[in-house]
Amino acid sequence: MNGLDWIVLLGTMLGIAAYGTWRTRHTDNLNTYLKGSQTTKWGTIGLSVMATQASTITYLSLPGQAYENGIAFIQNYFGLPLALILVCAVFLPIYRKLGVYTAYEYLGQRFDRKTRLLGASLFLLQRGLQCGITIYAPAIILSTVLGWRVDLTIVFTGLLAIVYTVTGGSAAVNLTQKWQMGVIFGGMLTAFVVLLVKLPPDAMHIAGAMDKLDAVSYEPDLKQRYTLWSGLIGGFFLSLSYFGTDQTQVQRYIGGAALREGRLGLMFNALLKIPMQFFIVILGALLFVFYQFSPTTPLLFNQTEWRRQLDGPQAATFRAFEEKHTALHADKQEKIRAFSDARASADPQLEYTARAALAESQAASETLRNEARNALYAVSPEAKKTRDSDFVFITFILTQLPHGAIGLLIAVMFASALSSKAGELNALGTTSTIDLWRHFRPLAAHDEARNVRNAKWFTAVWGLFAIGFALFVSFAENLIEALNIVASIFYPALLGVFIVAFFFKKVGGSAVFYAAIAAQLVVIAIFALGKFFPAHEIGYLWLNPIGCAACVLFALALQPLLGSAKTSATAA
Structure with a gap:
């Protein structure tokens, strides 16, 4: 990197963060701080939802995953559009009708306090870990490639996200993510154009001949990670968990001017998410072809x-x-x-x-x-x-792109890290304030200024936790797969609780609470069995329908033994 690259990198990163901090510096209203501006339009909501889910891991790790294994990972997203339709039809209207700050408030109203706390705790555990992974991923790779100290890279990225997220809350997250996604789209398009110019005319045929373009597998094999069936079924349940029960996503769309804005923002993702991911995996497949012709192709990319x-x-x-x-x-x-x-x-x-x-x-x-x-x-x-495949795309950026564009692409990596981390911190702070602090301090519910201060403190604490976790973590899995594996372990039982809440009105809090715990143990047991006995391992996407179904079935079986249900008029 030269001086121009540093100007582009620092100007982009600090400029967006400063802009978000300045524009939202007087956000003192709890509703605005936690949900964002009530005038937020569907386009901002849609970009914010997309930015929160698409972290640096997507842009760094996914091209490398496709470089090694082809574009079959795209099947992971086949169930996403159907999941978002269900979220728009069932989840979103109830959240908006009740005016909740978090998805887990609904569980308290539909069931009881312990179920609400269980849901919030599962979210905080899973997302707290993922937040650490989100900051760890770009830091470890960029520091290795650029020669920076990894601990300083982690601390710098984490503190930058903490500053503007704490200052402006959800309003700052929505505002900055809109500009960060612009930087990301511009940078990725630049890399793609440069790559196309350098490729031979028959690049796609070569990629196909070397098995990098096998997008769909029809094999009914539970051990195979990515097939049409695991994508449609397992991917549907995983996406439903992310968008319907994960507060990082729920918080992005429950605000806005009206129900219509949230629905259009989600449909924006339903239409564009698969094409965007397909673009990234194709980029990885073409990188593979490029390095077959390059005389300086490294044996390993680290x-x-x-x-x-x-x-x-x-x-x-x-x-x-x-x-x-x-x-x-x-x-x-x-x-x-x-x-x-x-x-x-x-x-x-x-x-x-x-x-x-x-x-x-x-x-x-x-x-x-x-x-x-x-x-x-x-x-x-x-x-x-890290996996060596995680260094493929960053190596291409640093060795093949012109100066200025290198700074822009490095800015893309940091921008996506900040956007997803900010969304995660905002949701963690909100859930800690609403579902924990106000739960144990009910008299503080009407002290709006105090709740805003507490939300800021919780956001900062979770940010420091993520930085600490990132300083010590390491992974054997490809990073984007590691995120989905963590989610597939902790979210199926939580999704089962929401499915029961919406569709089984006669089931009460005690039944679903114990059912969720049992289902969580089932998922952990299946995952552990596969790790200790690889012959019995199944693709992680299948953990999602198994865990969700187990929770629902356990709840239905336990309800007759545990008495009458607490029902709500809001139940579907």
Whole structure:
């Protein structure tokens, strides 16, 4: 990075944060602080919902995931539009009618206090952990690639988000996320255009021949993570959990001028979320093609750690890997050219033979990458903190984009980190204030100034918790998958509670409370079984319908044993 990149990066980041802080510095009304301005239009709501869910992990990790495994991850989102339709039809109208600050207030009105506290606690636990992951992801990667101290990167990003989120609350989050999404769209489009210019004309055919464009799998295999069925069913329940019961999302759309604005904002996401994610995974698949033609394709993309070993005591071992990689890469380039020539000849048999040879060459390269990765992990435990695939896109940015554009793309990474983190902190602060503080201090409910102060304190505390968690965390999973795995463990039971609340009016608080605890234990047991006995592991998306169904069935079974239900006129 040069001076121009730093000007673009710091100007973008500090400018947006300062703008949000200044515009919302006098937000003292509790309703505005927690829900945002009542004049917020559907476009701002839609962008805010999208920005809250699409963190830096989406833009850093997803292209690398597609680079390694193809675009099959897109199936994860197949159930999302259906989930958002249900949220618009059932969840949103009830939240708006009751005027609640949090989704868990509704559980208290529909059931009882302990169920409300359970729902809020599950959210705080899961989202508190994810908030730490959200700040950890860009910090560990950017610090590694750019040579920054990781702890200072984490602290700087976290404190910047805390400042304007605490100052302006939900109003500041909505306002800044609108501009942050503009930066993100502009930066990603810039990277995509530069990549297209550098690619050969038959790039898509090459990606297809190397199995990077297999978007849909019809296999009815529960062990396979991404299939049409896991996406439609498991993805539906996961999206319903995110958008219907996660306060980070609920808080983005329960404000606004009217019910119509919230619905249009959600439908905006229903229409654009899959195309946006498809754009990102295609970017990853094309990055794979680009690096097949590049003469300087690295064996591993975490070049900071790799170069350290090339200068270390085991340099001979790692240089041997480099030499073998150079030979295999040259051989694969020959196979790619042979495949392109075979396609041009219109001879099906020749094309089939060339494709098989290319697949064999690619398998040899992947075997070498795995061996090199394991060797790196053996001598450098620090390298285990991230997956190598998470460095693919940032490597392309730093080595292939012009100066100025590099600063813009790094700003994209920080902007998406700030936007999602701000939404998370705002929701954590709101839930802590409304569902915990005011629950145990009911007389304070009418002291609006005190509640605003408490919400600011809780927001800051959760921000510091996320920074602390990020300083010590590490992951073996691809980062975007790690987020969804955490959600798939903690959210299915919570979603089951809301499904019972909306659709089973005769079930009461005690039945659903114990059912949720039992369902949570079932999900944890299934997940743990798969980790200890891999032969019995199932794709994590399936945990969502299993946990939700278990909660509903347990509640229906327990209700006759536990007495009459507390019902509400708001129940569907």
